[in-house]
Amino acid sequence: MKKLAVVVTTPPYSNLSVTALDYVETALKSGVELVGVFFYQDGVIHANQQVDIASDEFQCIKHWQALQQTFKLPLHLCITAAEKRGLSDEQPNNIHSIFTVSGLGELVELVNKADRLVQF
Amino acid sequence: MKKLAVVVTTPPYSNLSVTALDYVETALKSGVELVGVFFYQDGVIHANQQVDIASDEFQCIKHWQALQQTFKLPLHLCITAAEKRGLSDEQPNNIHSIFTVSGLGELVELVNKADRLVQF
Amino acid sequence: MTTLHIVRQSAFTSDDFAQCLQVLRNNDVIVFIDDGCYNLHHSLINTIDSAAEIQLKVIEKHAKARAVTIDETQYSVINMSNLVELTLTTNRVITWQ
Amino acid sequence: MTTLHIVRQSAFTSDDFAQCLQVLRNNDVIVFIDDGCYNLHHSLINTIDSAAEIQLKVIEKHAKARAVTIDETQYSVINMSNLVELTLTTNRVITWQ
Amino acid sequence: MTQPLPKLTAILNSKAPYSSTAGKDALDIALIFGSFEQPTSLFFQGDGVWQLSQGQDGTIISVKDYLKTFAAFEFYDLENIYVCQQSLIQRGLTADFHIEQVQVLAQKEFAEKLAIHHTVLRF
Amino acid sequence: MTQPLPKLTAILNSKAPYSSTAGKDALDIALIFGSFEQPTSLFFQGDGVWQLSQGQDGTIISVKDYLKTFAAFEFYDLENIYVCQQSLIQRGLTADFHIEQVQVLAQKEFAEKLAIHHTVLRF
Numbered sequence: 001m002k003k004l005a006v007v008v009t010t011p012p013y014s015n016l017s018v019t020a021l022d023y024v025e026t027a028l029k030s031g032v033e034l035v036g037v038f039f040y041q042d043g044v045i046h047a048n049q050q051v052d053i054a055s056d057e058f059q060c061i062k063h064w065q066a067l068q069q070t071f072k073l074p075l076h077l078c079i080t081a082a083e084k085r086g087l088s089d090e091q092p093n094n095i096h097s098i099f100t101v102s103g104l105g106e107l108v109e110l111v112n113k114a115d116r117l118v119q120f
Numbered sequence: 121m122k123k124l125a126v127v128v129t130t131p132p133y134s135n136l137s138v139t140a141l142d143y144v145e146t147a148l149k150s151g152v153e154l155v156g157v158f159f160y161q162d163g164v165i166h167a168n169q170q171v172d173i174a175s176d177e178f179q180c181i182k183h184w185q186a187l188q189q190t191f192k193l194p195l196h197l198c199i200t201a202a203e204k205r206g207l208s209d210e211q212p213n214n215i216h217s218i219f220t221v222s223g224l225g226e227l228v229e230l231v232n233k234a235d236r237l238v239q240f
Numbered sequence: 241m242t243t244l245h246i247v248r249q250s251a252f253t254s255d256d257f258a259q260c261l262q263v264l265r266n267n268d269v270i271v272f273i274d275d276g277c278y279n280l281h282h283s284l285i286n287t288i289d290s291a292a293e294i295q296l297k298v299i300e301k302h303a304k305a306r307a308v309t310i311d312e313t314q315y316s317v318i319n320m321s322n323l324v325e326l327t328l329t330t331n332r333v334i335t336w337q
Numbered sequence: 338m339t340t341l342h343i344v345r346q347s348a349f350t351s352d353d354f355a356q357c358l359q360v361l362r363n364n365d366v367i368v369f370i371d372d373g374c375y376n377l378h379h380s381l382i383n384t385i386d387s388a389a390e391i392q393l394k395v396i397e398k399h400a401k402a403r404a405v406t407i408d409e410t411q412y413s414v415i416n417m418s419n420l421v422e423l424t425l426t427t428n429r430v431i432t433w434q
Numbered sequence: 435m436t437q438p439l440p441k442l443t444a445i446l447n448s449k450a451p452y453s454s455t456a457g458k459d460a461l462d463i464a465l466i467f468g469s470f471e472q473p474t475s476l477f478f479q480g481d482g483v484w485q486l487s488q489g490q491d492g493t494i495i496s497v498k499d500y501l502k503t504f505a506a507f508e509f510y511d512l513e514n515i516y517v518c519q520q521s522l523i524q525r526g527l528t529a530d531f532h533i534e535q536v537q538v539l540a541q542k543e544f545a546e547k548l549a550i551h552h553t554v555l556r557f
Numbered sequence: 558m559t560q561p562l563p564k565l566t567a568i569l570n571s572k573a574p575y576s577s578t579a580g581k582d583a584l585d586i587a588l589i590f591g592s593f594e595q596p597t598s599l600f601f602q603g604d605g606v607w608q609l610s611q612g613q614d615g616t617i618i619s620v621k622d623y624l625k626t627f628a629a630f631e632f633y634d635l636e637n638i639y640v641c642q643q644s645l646i647q648r649g650l651t652a653d654f655h656i657e658q659v660q661v662l663a664q665k666e667f668a669e670k671l672a673i674h675h676t677v678l679r680f
Binding site: 139143150235237 | 343345371399417418420421424425429430432434
């Protein structure tokens with residue numbers, strides 16, 4: 001069975017990120033192995049714990065959390081991109097706990113582990 | 121003398137924001153009255169205290185701080201746009217102290233006070 | 241050896257789709273998703289060489305949400321599961337966004 | 338009653354400059370700044386009616402940083418102070434970005 | 435000294451809905467300006483004209499559909515709604531909108547209407 | 558079972574420098590892939606070709622000039638650098654680049670070269 005890796009570059013307040021989530025969820029539910037999701041560029045804003053999307057709008061992060069827990073899906077956060085956008089893994093740490101703080105070396109790993117990489 | 125208002129919609133890690141700053145600084149230094157700067161859309165990321173731009177890159181926020189202090193320049197932060205992007209004026213408050221937390225009503229004020237509004 | 245091209249932006253606003261067309265090869269697959277759905281009626285579509293046997297597909301709900309009509313003689317209508325399958329059955333993916 | 342058009346994006350990538358040209362009126366001023374400097378040699382420039390007496394200006398350092406050459410018979414070279422002045426001497430500003 | 439006339443504000447919409455926050459950000463400004471009784475006009479050009487298309491349904495793609503709020507324009511005295519005819523034609527669209535009182539203007543009229551406004555914000 | 562060949566990665570650059578982080582983000586990936594000895598090629602298309610123009614100087618507009626780092630490509634074994642000829646022609650640019658060993662490819666060759674890569678990241 002082929003393995004997938006996904007890169008997310010769009011922010012949580014864009015519907016483009018809903019599409020990325022939809023793709024990942026559909027892949028997982030149909031039994032495809034996902035070696036990991038790498039959050040880069042504005043995608044890193046997903047990991048900011050203080051992001052407050054109006055309660056009647058789509059809550060991206062809750063859906064990522066459910067996927068992470070149900071499927072043990074690794075969610076990698078590029079820390080360099082994150083720091084530029086106000087996220088920090090030092091005190092006060094504001095990175096959501098479902099994310100693994102990573103560097104671009106992790107993207108090399110994902111590319112090597114996966115048969116296909118899809119960028120969103 | 122005519123009065124100016126400025127809207128900033130671009131994030132601190134874009135050179136487009138350096139242009140906005142350059143424009144504001146040039147206006148102030150030539151004696152033009154600036155009634156205020158309104159940070160909207162991705163412009164609000166400027167106000168995130170935890171933004172960490174590499175020390176050898178342009179430090180937008182230090183320059184805004186200098187202008188705010190030297191010229192008593194009001195820097196308004198649209199809180200609705202800010203909350204979507206992980207800023208919060210509740211504890212833990214992560215908004216830089218040089219910004220005034222505002223709503224879109226403030227933009228109405230600026231439009232009325234200013235003879236010209238320039239969007240960046 | 242085919243490439244899956246995922247087109248996400250309107251060609252009326254940006255030149256991403258035009259760039260996609262520059263690297264298109266025989267038997268490649270194009271899937272229009274998100275704002276890429278606005279391209280279904282763009283004139284650039286007509287520049288695709290019919291001899292190249294390019295497959296043109298669109299995610300139905302993305303077009304429907306935008307009230308973009310789909311000419312099913314020209315485009316095949318797919319869902320997200322089909323896109324996942326296409327990712328695995330083609331040889332590489334390029335996202336134009 | 339003139340409008341100052343501040344053009345910040347490349348017309349090769351996006352249609353902002355094309356939209357600007359749609360609303361251009363006689364005696365308006367266009368200033369190319371940031372990635373708008375890439376438009377100095379874009380063919381859309383030639384679609385501007387010379388009878389409309391449009392002023393075309395460019396911020397010198399923005400073009401220079403990008404290694405974009407300026408034909409000074411066609412464009413007047415300005416600095417940021419000039420842009421501030423133009424903001425005050427025209428009647429409104431539209432930023433195309 | 436006479437009281438200055440209220441300043442006319444134009445909000446120029448250039449982005450399609452959904453993929454960016456631009457349309458919603460522009461709408462929020464329009465409603466605030468309306469509620470402060472500031473005379474405000476809405477312009478739709480380029481891919482911004484998609485915001486007016488009849489038959490859209492963002493809920494299919496999990497968007498809380500801000501376009502429905504356009505129905506409140508009249509309540510907020512936002513009665514000047516202009517769309518660029520050329521942008522419609524380029525996209526093969528007809529004047530079939532999900533709100534009333536949209537005025538389709540040819541390029542020259544669209545430009546002239548925009549130029550009576552004092553402040554222009556573009557999203 | 559034989560050891561699989563190392564996967565070829567292509568990084569496709571489509572944005573001009575400075576206004577967005579895209580060029581720098583792509584460069585960071587290229588250098589990391591290079592340092593991990595992953596065979597990686599760089600492609601420049603559309604406004605991405607501006608990244609290669611000779612004579613640019615970001616310091617004039619307060620940019621820390623990441624383009625200078627392109628000189629390190631050879632050190633990182635990033636030796637496959639391709640630029641789309643049609644994109645150059647559209648912009649009136651000649652093959653005058655600030656780094657060596659850039660290969661200008663006609664449209665068909667550019668497409669074919671891209672298609673030998675296993676993974677394509679586009680910025």
